[in-house]
Amino acid sequence: MDDLFVRITTRMILPFIQIYGLYVIIHGHLSPGGAFSGGSIFAASIVLYTLAYGLKPGQKRLPHHISSKIETGGILFFILIGLIGVALGYTFLTNQEAGFPMGEIGRVLSAGLIPVVTFALGLKVMSTVVTLFHTMMEEE
Amino acid sequence: MQILNVFLVIFLIVAAIMVERTKDLLSAVIIFTSYSLMMALLWLLLRAPDVAMTEAAIGAGITTNLFVVVISRTRRTEK
Numbered sequence: 001m002d003d004l005f006v007r008i009t010t011r012m013i014l015p016f017i018q019i020y021g022l023y024v025i026i027h028g029h030l031s032p033g034g035a036f037s038g039g040s041i042f043a044a045s046i047v048l049y050t051l052a053y054g055l056k057p058g059q060k061r062l063p064h065h066i067s068s069k070i071e072t073g074g075i076l077f078f079i080l081i082g083l084i085g086v087a088l089g090y091t092f093l094t095n096q097e098a099g100f101p102m103g104e105i106g107r108v109l110s111a112g113l114i115p116v117v118t119f120a121l122g123l124k125v126m127s128t129v130v131t132l133f134h135t136m137m138e139e140e
Numbered sequence: 141m142q143i144l145n146v147f148l149v150i151f152l153i154v155a156a157i158m159v160e161r162t163k164d165l166l167s168a169v170i171i172f173t174s175y176s177l178m179m180a181l182l183w184l185l186l187r188a189p190d191v192a193m194t195e196a197a198i199g200a201g202i203t204t205n206l207f208v209v210v211i212s213r214t215r216r217t218e219k
Contacts, residue, residue: 024193032189040197047205129202136209 003052010052017045025122029114030106039125046130055137064134067127074124081113081120093117141185148182163218169207176200 021042028034050058085094095112096102103110155175162168176199183192 033193034190037190037193037197040194040202044197044201047202051205133202133205133209136206139213 006052010048014045014049017048018042021045021122021126025119026108026115028118028122029111030108035118035121036125039122040129042122043126043129043133046126047133050133050137055134058137059134062127062130062134064131067131070127071124071131074120074127077120078117078124081117145182145185148178148185151178152182165211165216165218166208169204169211172207173200173204176203 021038021044023038024031024033024041025035025038028038046058046062049061082093085097086092088094090097093113095114100112102112109115152175155171155178159168159171159175162171176195180192180196180200183189183195
C-alpha cells in the first residue's frame, strides 16, 4: 500500500496503540483485559505497520528468529515460575505460600507472580500473532 | 437501553444472513467485520468488558487482516 496519508497516520498512532497494549497487559490482575487481549492489541500495531509500510520493513521491525525466541522464552518462563512452587514442596503455580510478595491491594506490583506471568504470556501472544501474519504475507 | 439492545441483536441476525448470501468474498469479510464490532458492543452491554476487548482486537482487527490477505492470494468471488 503506497499512500502518504496512511503512512503518516500510522506513524502518529503507533505509539499510542503500543502503550495501550502494554497497559492492558500489565494491569491484567486489576482491570478487564489480560495477556490475551493486551497481546493481541500490541500485535495489531505491528500488523498495521506491516500493512502500511510493506513486508520488508515490517520484518525488519520484528524478524522471524527474534519473534520465535520471544514466543519460546515466554512459555518457558511461565513453566519455570510455575516450577518454583513444585521445588518448594507445593503444587504447580503456588503463589503466596511459595514466598512471592503479595504487596498492597490495588497497586500494580501486587498479587505475587501474576503480573510477571501475565507479562510473559502477553509477549508470547504478541509474537505468535505477528508470526502468523508475516508467514501468511510472504507466501507467494 | 432496551431499544439499543434489540437493535443490536436484529443487526447481528441480518449481518449473519448477509454474510452467508453474499457472493463477493471481500464484501462478506467487511460485513463480518461490522458483525464483530456490533458483537463487541453487545458484550460491553452484557457487562463482559474482558470479552468485548478481545472481540474488538481479534475479531475486528486481526481476523479481517488475515481474511483480506488470503483473498488477495486467491480468487475474489465465490464459485
